[in-house]
Amino acid sequence: MSEHFQQVDVRRLRNGHGAKWGMTEDGVIPAWVADMDFGIPPAVEKAIHAVASAQDLGYPYWPDGDPIAASFQTRMKKLHGWEPELEGTRIYSDLIQVLQVMIEHSTSPGDGIAIHVPTYPPFLASIHRSGRRLIPLPMKSTDEGWQLESEAELLGRLAESGCRMMILVNPQNPSGRVFTPDELSTIANVAEQLDLVVFSDEIHAELAYEGRVHTPFASLRPDTARRTITATSPTKTFNIAGIRVGVAHIGCDSVLQRLDDEPLDYFGQPSNMSRAAAVAAWEQSDEWLRALKGVLSENRELVSSWAEGHSDRIAYSAPEAGYLAWFDFTRAGNSGQAPADYFETMARVKLSPGAEFSQFTGVDTESFARLNFATSRSNLLEVLSRLDRALTPMRR
Numbered sequence: 326m327s328e329h330f331q332q333v334d335v336r337r338l339r340n341g342h343g344a345k346w347g348m349t350e351d352g353v354i355p356a357w358v359a360d361m362d363f364g365i366p367p368a369v370e371k372a373i374h375a376v377a378s379a380q381d382l383g384y385p386y387w388p389d390g391d392p393i394a395a396s397f398q399t400r401m402k403k404l405h406g407w408e409p410e411l412e413g414t415r416i417y418s419d420l421i422q423v424l425q426v427m428i429e430h431s432t433s434p435g436d437g438i439a440i441h442v443p444t445y446p447p448f449l450a451s452i453h454r455s456g457r458r459l460i461p462l463p464m465k466s467t468d469e470g471w472q473l474e475s476e477a478e479l480l481g482r483l484a485e486s487g488c489r490m491m492i493l494v495n496p497q498n499p500s501g502r503v504f505t506p507d508e509l510s511t512i513a514n515v516a517e518q519l520d521l522v523v524f525s526d527e528i529h530a531e532l533a534y535e536g537r538v539h540t541p542f543a544s545l546r547p548d549t550a551r552r553t554i555t556a557t558s559p560t561k562t563f564n565i566a567g568i569r570v571g572v573a574h575i576g577c578d579s580v581l582q583r584l585d586d587e588p589l590d591y592f593g594q595p596s597n598m599s600r601a602a603a604v605a606a607w608e609q610s611d612e613w614l615r616a617l618k619g620v621l622s623e624n625r626e627l628v629s630s631w632a633e634g635h636s637d638r639i640a641y642s643a644p645e646a647g648y649l650a651w652f653d654f655t656r657a658g659n660s661g662q663a664p665a666d667y668f669e670t671m672a673r674v675k676l677s678p679g680a681e682f683s684q685f686t687g688v689d690t691e692s693f694a695r696l697n698f699a700t701s702r703s704n705l706l707e708v709l710s711r712l713d714r715a716l717t718p719m720r721r
């Protein structure tokens with residue numbers, strides 16, 4: 326199975342409709358958007374074919390309930406011992422939509438929404454556009470890796486801020502942190518004291534590396550369950566972002582009530598094909614996932630030893646989950662350009678620009694860039710050697 330992950334079909338990727346390769350100039354290796362260069366699990370491919378063969382593409386009709394909701398419930402119970410209720414589960418088309426819907430239905434214009442920074446850029450844009458106030462919670466880079474603020478610091482920042490919602494991304498993007506139950510308890514305490522809704526994005530949870538255990542925020546204790554909206558999807562783990570599926574579990578009754586007051590078709594819904602693919606991913610693709618995690622783990626080691634070899638120029642803590650590496654190039658010197666721009670020109674490798682991960686917040690992540698290492702070993706070696714060659718001439 327792991328050979329499947331060592332053959333990256335560049336022609337297929339270049340000719341397809343994925344943004345990662347499609348939006349990257351010929352000759353430049355894309356290592357930006359969080360899609361993996363691998364294929365999809367065989368069971369997912371089979372499930373999509375089965376829908377097409379049965380020509381089952383009429384308007385969706387699931388009299389016994391949405392199969393994604395049932396599959397989500399079973400998966401959460403199996404992986405984390407947490408059993409989300411079907412009544413509180415809603416299906417959408419992706420997590421940005423889920424966040425926007427939940428902002429609209431659990432806060433009002435002018436309310437504060439807190440989020441740890443750096444973070445997934447579309448979330449910052451979504452809050453910014455919503456007419457709510459973005460309250461950045463800066464993460465701290467320490468010798469032990471990226472850390473959250475203490476309870477006292479959080480309370481000091483949020484107590485008089487008019488904050489109504491906190492967005493937690495766990496595992497975090499781009500730092501790759503998997504927050505411990507103690508860290509989550511700190512957030513739960515603050516949420517309890519300030520009566521916040523917590524939006525917990527857990528889309529990277531299944532990609533936690535050995536030794537790290539993901540804890541669903543809603544499972545922490547009964548009071549967190551009642552104030553948490555959990556958002557997830559099989560899309561990241563199983564490399565199927567194009568199927569467009571997002572799952573939300575809403576623990577707050579008032580938010581559920583407001584959602585239920587909307588017209589039935591207001592939010593849209595995934596296709597029958599997307600549903601079949603999502604269920605096949607969660608229910609029949611564990612062997613594929615095991616092999617994937619082995620490959621990602623090796624790639625992560627490779628990136629760590631590469632960064633270690635450049636520790637005079639790069640500050641880096643390896644992710645505890647996921648396939649994204651967040652590099653600080655402050656010590657590399659000033660090339661006169663943001664690192665992602667510099668490396669695209671000089672190394673012909675496309676990284677995600679650091680500044681986007683703190684846009685609209687005033688936090689400065691300009692000297693950072695994010696590398697996606699979900700590719701074959703040979704492609705990753707080529708990426709790292711191209712970066713090597715461009716790092717050396719950077720002015721210090």
Ligand SMILES: Cc1ncc(COP(=O)(O)O)c(C=O)c1O
Nearest residue numbers: 359419420421445498528560566
């Ligand atoms: C933290 C996080 N949340 C949400 C998403 C969006 O995922 P999707 O488009 O599959 O809903 C991503 C994508 O990279 C992500 O990293």
